[in-house]
Amino acid sequence: MKFLLFCTFAAISVFSQASPEIIFPPRSEIYSIPSLTISDKQFLQGDVNGKQVLVNGILRFPQKPISQKIPVIFLIHGSSGMGPNGEYWSNHFLGLGYATFSLDGFTGRGLTVVGPNQALLGRLNLILDSYKAMEILAKHPRLDSNKFVMMGFSRGGQAALFASLERFNKQWNQSGTVFAGHIPFYADCVTSYIGDDKTTGKPIQLHHGKADDYNPIGACKTYVSKLKRANQNVELFEYEVGPHSFDSPLGSPIPVISKDAQTVRACSIVEKSNGLLINAQTNQEFKYSDACVELNPHVGRDDDATQKATQEVDAFLAKLFK
Numbered sequence: 658m659k660f661l662l663f664c665t666f667a668a669i670s671v672f673s674q675a676s677p678e679i680i681f682p683p684r685s686e687i688y689s690i691p692s693l694t695i696s697d698k699q700f701l702q703g704d705v706n707g708k709q710v711l712v713n714g715i716l717r718f719p720q721k722p723i724s725q726k727i728p729v730i731f732l733i734h735g736s737s738g739m740g741p742n743g744e745y746w747s748n749h750f751l752g753l754g755y756a757t758f759s760l761d762g763f764t765g766r767g768l769t770v771v772g773p774n775q776a777l778l779g780r781l782n783l784i785l786d787s788y789k790a791m792e793i794l795a796k797h798p799r800l801d802s803n804k805f806v807m808m809g810f811s812r813g814g815q816a817a818l819f820a821s822l823e824r825f826n827k828q829w830n831q832s833g834t835v836f837a838g839h840i841p842f843y844a845d846c847v848t849s850y851i852g853d854d855k856t857t858g859k860p861i862q863l864h865h866g867k868a869d870d871y872n873p874i875g876a877c878k879t880y881v882s883k884l885k886r887a888n889q890n891v892e893l894f895e896y897e898v899g900p901h902s903f904d905s906p907l908g909s910p911i912p913v914i915s916k917d918a919q920t921v922r923a924c925s926i927v928e929k930s931n932g933l934l935i936n937a938q939t940n941q942e943f944k945y946s947d948a949c950v951e952l953n954p955h956v957g958r959d960d961d962a963t964q965k966a967t968q969e970v971d972a973f974l975a976k977l978f979k
Contacts, residue, residue, distance in 0.1 A: 682719065687715055690712050690790050692782075692785055692789045694707050694766055697779040697932075699932075700828075701781070717758075719753070728756065728804035729758050729806070730755050730806050731757075731808065731836075732757055733813030734812075742906070744906075755978075760786055763778075772915060780816070785829055788829050791830070802832075806977065807838070809840075814843055818863065819853070823855045838862070842904065845921060846872070847922070854889065858890060860977065861890060862893075864896070865893065865895055866895070866903050868959075898962060900912040900956060901955065901956045901957070903959035910958050914955055917953065919945060926943050
């Protein structure tokens with residue numbers, strides 16, 4: 658089911674160094690996307706017996722497309738839902754001639770935020786939603802389905818990272834194409850999945866700050882090393898400060914506590930058998946009530962990290978779309 662809306666959206670950025678101009682898209686389309694709400698175990702087992710749901714997304718077109726068939730950057734939000742960092746990047750990409758698709762994986766499920774209770778939604782649902790959205794947008798006559806890129810933030814960054822896995826694409830991606838690139842920002846990398854060293858082969862570019870105590874960079878360094886040993890196409894950009902959500906234009910320049918937000922920074926979660934996620938410290942099935950789950954990590958803005966990350970992302974996409 659698809660609904661179209663003819664309107665303009667102004668994506669406002671306060672990062673004047675990175676993107677000084679507000680871009681008004683000449684056309685936007687709103688899509689309702691049939692998906693499922695399932696547990697991570699169901700996702701990992703390929704179990705389609707979930708709750709049917711409609712999630713939504715906004716497709717925005719650039720004023721000056723770089724080509725007749727337009728590349729699309731999929732923007733996947735984090736645990737607080739769609740927010741200012743997504744608007745910053747959408748505005749920036751529209752100015753470069755790319756279309757953007759901002760996915761809302763929460764509202765259609767009756768959710769607003771999940772930070773204080775991450776168990777409200779399995780983390781892998783946003784991967785499924787993205788594949789389902791790609792099924793629809795791959796048929797759009799103005800879009801280049803060979804140039805869809807998935808970019809995500811925190812929980813959405815985790816989705817953008819693991820949507821690259823060959824296993825998950827074989828299980829769930831029925832779009833007839835694959836994402837041409839993956840750009841995870843401050844992703845959670847503490848979970849190890851069976852077969853997670855085999856991707857589609859498309860390039861992955863991670864961005865993470867040293868000051869991130871929500872999803873610390875160490876786990877992503879370990880995972881990136883694992884991917885490189887398996888000869889996968891991956892690169893990690895590390896920023897000297899870069900607290901969690903460092904690219905949010907409304908973030909505090911001095912990091913503040915995200916009150917009662919759950920973080921798995923002290924956990925090690927391993928898929929021991931098909932669909933069974935184990936807390937490696939207890940050798941029992943992982944739950945958000947486990948002792949390793951901690952509270953009150955920090956979030957904040959870092960304009961310098963954002964400017965550097967924007968330059969690296971621009972170079973990544975220019976090379977990908979040449």
